Amino acid sequence: MEDAYIVRGGHPLKGEVQLSGAKNASLKIIIASLLFDGPVAVANIPHIGDIEDLLRLINILGGEARFIGRNEVVIDGGGIRQDTIDLLHASKTRVSFMLFAPLLYRLGQASIPNPGGCRIGSRPIDRQIAFMKAMGIKVAYDEEDGYYKAKLANRIKGAAFQFDQVTHTGTEFAIMLACLACGESTIGNICQEPEVDDLIDFLNAGGAKISKKNDVLSIQGVDRLIAKEKYRVSSDRNEAVTLALFALATKGEVYIKSIEPPAIQTFIDTVKKTGAGVAINQDKIHFFYDKALQATDVVTSPHPGFMTDWQAPWAVLMTQADGVSTIHETVFENRFGYVEELAKLGAHIDYFEPSVTDPEKLYQFHWSDRQGDPPQAIKIFGKTNLHNGVLYVSDLRAGASLLIAASVASGESVVRGASVIDRGYEAIDKKLRGLGGIIKKV
Numbered sequence: 395m396e397d398a399y400i401v402r403g404g405h406p407l408k409g410e411v412q413l414s415g416a417k418n419a420s421l422k423i424i425i426a427s428l429l430f431d432g433p434v435a436v437a438n439i440p441h442i443g444d445i446e447d448l449l450r451l452i453n454i455l456g457g458e459a460r461f462i463g464r465n466e467v468v469i470d471g472g473g474i475r476q477d478t479i480d481l482l483h484a485s486k487t488r489v490s491f492m493l494f495a496p497l498l499y500r501l502g503q504a505s506i507p508n509p510g511g512c513r514i515g516s517r518p519i520d521r522q523i524a525f526m527k528a529m530g531i532k533v534a535y536d537e538e539d540g541y542y543k544a545k546l547a548n549r550i551k552g553a554a555f556q557f558d559q560v561t562h563t564g565t566e567f568a569i570m571l572a573c574l575a576c577g578e579s580t581i582g583n584i585c586q587e588p589e590v591d592d593l594i595d596f597l598n599a600g601g602a603k604i605s606k607k608n609d610v611l612s613i614q615g616v617d618r619l620i621a622k623e624k625y626r627v628s629s630d631r632n633e634a635v636t637l638a639l640f641a642l643a644t645k646g647e648v649y650i651k652s653i654e655p656p657a658i659q660t661f662i663d664t665v666k667k668t669g670a671g672v673a674i675n676q677d678k679i680h681f682f683y684d685k686a687l688q689a690t691d692v693v694t695s696p697h698p699g700f701m702t703d704w705q706a707p708w709a710v711l712m713t714q715a716d717g718v719s720t721i722h723e724t725v726f727e728n729r730f731g732y733v734e735e736l737a738k739l740g741a742h743i744d745y746f747e748p749s750v751t752d753p754e755k756l757y758q759f760h761w762s763d764r765q766g767d768p769p770q771a772i773k774i775f776g777k778t779n780l781h782n783g784v785l786y787v788s789d790l791r792a793g794a795s796l797l798i799a800a801s802v803a804s805g806e807s808v809v810r811g812a813s814v815i816d817r818g819y820e821a822i823d824k825k826l827r828g829l830g831g832i833i834k835k836v
């Protein structure tokens with residue numbers, strides 16, 4: 395295989411799509427399943443590269459995890475005997491670090507290398523480590539081999555903890571550790587992304603006692619978790635946003651089924667500012683091109699803000715809008731990996747450093763550790779006619795954005811790095827063909 399998508403662009407994408415299950419909920423729910431006594435069945439899991447890698451890793455550790463239908467997975471952590479994750483598998487997915495939770499509960503110790511994941515910033519895990527220490531877990535980083543090593547002296551104890559800055563997987567990791575701890579935990583300044591709610595619902599269905607009020611979690615530790623029925627993961631809101639942008643950027647329209655509007659409310663509100671149409675029907679959202687698009691600025695931020703995962707595909711839409719728009723990225727320090735690629739198609743985008751009064755507070759990453767990264771914002775000058783080209787995918791969301799750009803561009807484009815896109819989007823080529831797109835994987 396050439397690991398590329400060939401896209402013939404220049405015509406509107408139109409139709410109805412069924413979303414897959416949320417990648418960023420499924421990964422955590424599969425890991426949390428390893429905390430349960432006995433097997434756990436989970437439905438609506440997307441069949442994507444990231445999930446396949448995680449299932450493989452669980453089997454290597456001695457657990458059982460496999461698809462038993464196109465989108466249904468059964469997981470059983472009972473056989474886990476191995477307490478160390480090798481670098482090869484850990485580096486494939488950032489969530490490998492979260493395996494500390496089931497490994498510590500099952501084996502009392504674990505060693506996991508510095509996590510991997512998309513290259514969109516330095517992505518440290520100091521907040522997770524601080525939480526582990528607050529729970530009485532002895533954890534240290536071994537500079538010799540690059541592993542974090544943790545050991546339990548006693549049962550993990552509930553604690554009161556406040557995250558200094560919001561972290562998505564950090565919050566989910568904390569939930570996993572606290573739900574089986576001895577006593578109560580109170581965790582403040584948590585991340586409020588809907589995927590976190592999905593994890594809480596899943597664990598509570600298995601007997602956990604987790605309650606959330608705004609950005610504070612109260613967790614009463616329980617002795618065991620048991621799955622009573624099959625859990626169904628929510629739809630992928632990042633896929634919803636991506637598909638909406640495919641339709642709008644190509645002057646088409648799409649009906650997106652099975653998505654709760656509040657999960658993407660800020661996106662809906664921002665789309666309306668461009669002049670594009672949004673209509674919320676009973677069980678679907680209709681996004682449609684209506685009239686010339688207007689340049690619209692965004693600043694990314696944690697939920698309920700404009701999500702960082704949406705800014706790359708948004709940038710493509712803005713190449714098709716009249717006027718100058720800006721994107722200010724505040725969550726990751728290096729998430730403009732697509733800019734040079736869009737420029738190859740004729741997009742006009744400049745970097746600029748926005749003036750920020752208190753960067754340590756605004757930015758979710760460590761501002762003071764920033765070294766040689768590009769500025770935190772871009773200016774997009776629209777509208778530009780994009781032409782075809784050969785593009786390279788730097789990370790998952792950038793990859794989807796290049797597919798959108800190739801669908802807008804005239805002529806045939808090559809998007810190299812199909813497997814990076816397939817890590818997070820289930821059958822994207824098939825879904826796009828269903829909307830009239832001309833795309834094939836080679």
Ligand code: EPU
Pocket residue numbers: 418421488489512515516517518519520521522523560561562563564585587702703725726727758759760790791818
């Ligand atoms: N951060 C730290 N220290 C920490 C934890 C985070 O400095 O201990 C920094 C990060 O480097 C980043 C910021 O804080 O600059 C926010 O990181 P967060 O922990 O919230 O992000 P994440 O958990 O690594 C998840 C998703 C991302 C999504 C972000 C924001 C998964 C597997 N990944 O990342 O999704 O963009 O939250 O919601 O859930 C993707 O799907 O392509 C993706 C990158």
